[in-house]
Amino acid sequence: MKKYSNFNATLAIARASFRSIIRSPSAVVFSLAFPLIFIVVFANIGGSGVTVDVGVAKTTDTLSPVYLALKGAKVVHLITDQSADEMAKSLAKGNIDAIIDVQKNNAMPPYTLHVQYTEASQQKGGILKSLLQSIFFQINSRGNTIPQPVAEIKETTVKGREYKYIDFILPGMLGFSLLSSGVFGTAFVFLSLRLTLVIKRFFATPVKKYSIVLGEALARLVFSLLGALFIIMVGHYAFGFTLIHGIVTVINMLVLAALGLIIFMGFGFAISGIAKNESAVPPISNIITMPQFLLSGTFFATTAFPNWLQAISKVLPLTYLNDAMRKVAFEGAGLNEVTHQLLILGVWFILIYAVAVKTFKWE
Amino acid sequence: MAEKPIITVKNLVKNYGDFNAVKGISFEVYEGEIFGLLGPNGAGKTTTLEIIETLRDKTSGEITVDGFNIETDANDIKQVIGVQLQSAGYYPNLNLSELIKLFCGLYGINKSPMEMLEKVALTDKAKAKYKDLSGGQKQRFSIATTLINNPRIIFLDEPTTGLDPQARRNLWDLIREIRDAGTTVVITTHYMDEAEELCDRVAFVDGGHIIGIDTPNHFIDELVASGFERKKQVKLANLEDVFINMTGKEWREG
Numbered sequence: 001m002k003k004y005s006n007f008n009a010t011l012a013i014a015r016a017s018f019r020s021i022i023r024s025p026s027a028v029v030f031s032l033a034f035p036l037i038f039i040v041v042f043a044n045i046g047g048s049g050v051t052v053d054v055g056v057a058k059t060t061d062t063l064s065p066v067y068l069a070l071k072g073a074k075v076v077h078l079i080t081d082q083s084a085d086e087m088a089k090s091l092a093k094g095n096i097d098a099i100i101d102v103q104k105n106n107a108m109p110p111y112t113l114h115v116q117y118t119e120a121s122q123q124k125g126g127i128l129k130s131l132l133q134s135i136f137f138q139i140n141s142r143g144n145t146i147p148q149p150v151a152e153i154k155e156t157t158v159k160g161r162e163y164k165y166i167d168f169i170l171p172g173m174l175g176f177s178l179l180s181s182g183v184f185g186t187a188f189v190f191l192s193l194r195l196t197l198v199i200k201r202f203f204a205t206p207v208k209k210y211s212i213v214l215g216e217a218l219a220r221l222v223f224s225l226l227g228a229l230f231i232i233m234v235g236h237y238a239f240g241f242t243l244i245h246g247i248v249t250v251i252n253m254l255v256l257a258a259l260g261l262i263i264f265m266g267f268g269f270a271i272s273g274i275a276k277n278e279s280a281v282p283p284i285s286n287i288i289t290m291p292q293f294l295l296s297g298t299f300f301a302t303t304a305f306p307n308w309l310q311a312i313s314k315v316l317p318l319t320y321l322n323d324a325m326r327k328v329a330f331e332g333a334g335l336n337e338v339t340h341q342l343l344i345l346g347v348w349f350i351l352i353y354a355v356a357v358k359t360f361k362w363e
Numbered sequence: 364m365a366e367k368p369i370i371t372v373k374n375l376v377k378n379y380g381d382f383n384a385v386k387g388i389s390f391e392v393y394e395g396e397i398f399g400l401l402g403p404n405g406a407g408k409t410t411t412l413e414i415i416e417t418l419r420d421k422t423s424g425e426i427t428v429d430g431f432n433i434e435t436d437a438n439d440i441k442q443v444i445g446v447q448l449q450s451a452g453y454y455p456n457l458n459l460s461e462l463i464k465l466f467c468g469l470y471g472i473n474k475s476p477m478e479m480l481e482k483v484a485l486t487d488k489a490k491a492k493y494k495d496l497s498g499g500q501k502q503r504f505s506i507a508t509t510l511i512n513n514p515r516i517i518f519l520d521e522p523t524t525g526l527d528p529q530a531r532r533n534l535w536d537l538i539r540e541i542r543d544a545g546t547t548v549v550i551t552t553h554y555m556d557e558a559e560e561l562c563d564r565v566a567f568v569d570g571g572h573i574i575g576i577d578t579p580n581h582f583i584d585e586l587v588a589s590g591f592e593r594k595k596q597v598k599l600a601n602l603e604d605v606f607i608n609m610t611g612k613e614w615r616e617g
């Protein structure tokens with residue numbers, strides 16, 4: 001007789017599970033429809049606003065007529081509470097549209113305005129440019145008694161890429177998709193296989209326990225990665241999601257997605273053991289997913305939170321997955337540049353699987 | 364028939380916590396027979412079967428199945444038995460032929476789904492989901508999954524419960540065919556007419572003990588010889604005969 005192959009048994013389960021997943025409406029809705037709907041909605045909301053965000057360098061002379069004129073301009077939103085470092089980063093991403101620095105000179109002309117524009121926000125830079133020209137024209141022609149100009153402009157443009165809202169929201173949506181598939185999907189499947197005695201029937205065959213777990217995990221992994229790929233492609237081609245190094249970035253994102261999913265499945269395994277019946281799964285799963293959904297920077301940057309909330313978000317695994325995803329996708333970081341995030345995810349992996357091994361039940 | 368034991372159970376005891384469900388039973392099942400385990404609800408039939416099937420741990424006792432020891436060779440036993448559980452579900456969202464393929468993978472055996480479904484007359488349901496089958500079709504499908512690995516022994520736990528008289532007879536025919544093909548069948552049932560008709564030998568289990576093992580005929584003869592008589596004179600036919608006569612012999616699902 002042919003030797004029994006655990007590998008083939010694992011594949012048989014993976015194949016069955018994959019078929020079952022793509023035929024179950026909830027999996028498809030949670031993993032694909034929801035994230036895409038959010039992306040469409042937020043990508044359209046995100047780009048609004050006709051204000052030009054202008055960073056003000058700390059060295060600016062805030063009493064100068066140039067500064068006062070800018071302050072009075074309605075379209076200009078002056079940002080004074082960021083450090084030089086933060087401002088430079090924001091400028092490169094196009095989160096602010098320009099940085100100004102007004103300096104008083106001992107010589108003529110009495111004021112010099114240094115403006116840094118960014119390639120990441122050329123349109124708004126253009127608005128500011130024409131605004132500045134009209135301000136200067138007014139100031140310099142005001143005092144007829146003074147023949148010389150009051151101020152001069154020195155312009156530079158920094159290199160950068162526009163950080164669109166899609167660049168923020170898409171990795172968050174991916175994280176959400178992986179989280180719900182990993183936690184809800186895994187918990188439901190293993191609980192129902194256990195309760196409906198499907199697993200018991202499996203045990204009457206020569207299949208090994210690890211084949212069952214591995215087969216299920218494999219199916220979910222393939223399904224979720226295909227879903228992630230689909231979301232990335234739609235984001236890229238329909239909404240201009242930035243993929244710096246193209247295919248390499250996509251592959252890095254998928255690797256991160258796989259790692260994230262494996263961790264989230266650990267929660268699912270643990271929940272399937274704790275829950276007594278199927279109606280107990282959603283509440284327990286929500287306790288795991290909701291805080292991460294809200295606090296891990298899915299919709300808003302965590303920096304917008306008060307400190308005590310930031311402290312919580314700094315513990316959650318999804319925060320680090322989102323963070324790593326954004327670094328990889330937008331900044332073009334390699335996986336070796338997100339080791340800090342990976343390390344914390346690794347700690348979560350060990351923690352959650354230690355719990356899952358304790359709580360998981362076969363019958 | 365040469366009486367060669369294929370299953371030997373010696374002093375099997377099973378406790379669930381403090382509860383003593385099986386209290387030291389011993390019996391043998393012979394190769395090629397249909398062996399019935401009979402007894403009231405809670406007698407310990409399912410418990411006993413599932414221990415033999417390696418699905419539950421025993422408390423004590425010795426069991427060999429086709430020469431394999433239950434403790435040390437559970438995996439070998441799984442290869443040579445087919446199991447129908449009293450209540451089992453099948454993987455959700457798959458149709459019958461996909462389920463058969465799944466089991467082929469689990470057993471590491473290459474069989475065409477149609478070949479298996481043909482054995483239980485379900486080829487026209489190949490694309491149907493298990494949950495959409497009638498009760499009788501479900502039982503026939505379960506039996507098909509027990510046959511995938513060409514088992515030496517199959518275990519059927521109440522396969523005919525809830526079936527109409529035609530479906531029951533149809534299943535009896537199927538079970539006899541399986542036996543005639545050389546497979547030993549261990550079955551539990553609450554229908555004594557079924558046991559009388561189908562089983563080569565039966566064991567009565569009550570309260571965790573075996574209170575008798577013999578052929579149905581022998582049990583009946585013994586009882587009659589002891590002077591037993593039915594209170595009401597049996598008519599030449601019963602209501603089941605009427606049912607079959609009125610609704611026709613052919614079973615009608617599908």
Ligand SMILES: Nc1ncnc2c1ncn2[C@@H]1O[C@H](COP(=O)(O)OP(=O)(O)OP(=O)(O)O)[C@@H](O)[C@H]1O
Nearest residue numbers: 379382384402403404405406407408409410411449
């Ligand atoms: N997992 C379990 N935990 C505790 N007690 C159990 C368990 N399984 C069965 N029992 C008890 O063991 C006894 C025998 O149960 P078993 O299922 O073997 O009976 P059975 O003969 O198959 O009954 P039925 O004809 O109703 O199927 C019953 O009293 C039952 O309550």
Ligand SMILES: [Mg+2]
Nearest residue numbers: 408409410449
């Ligand atoms: Mg039973």
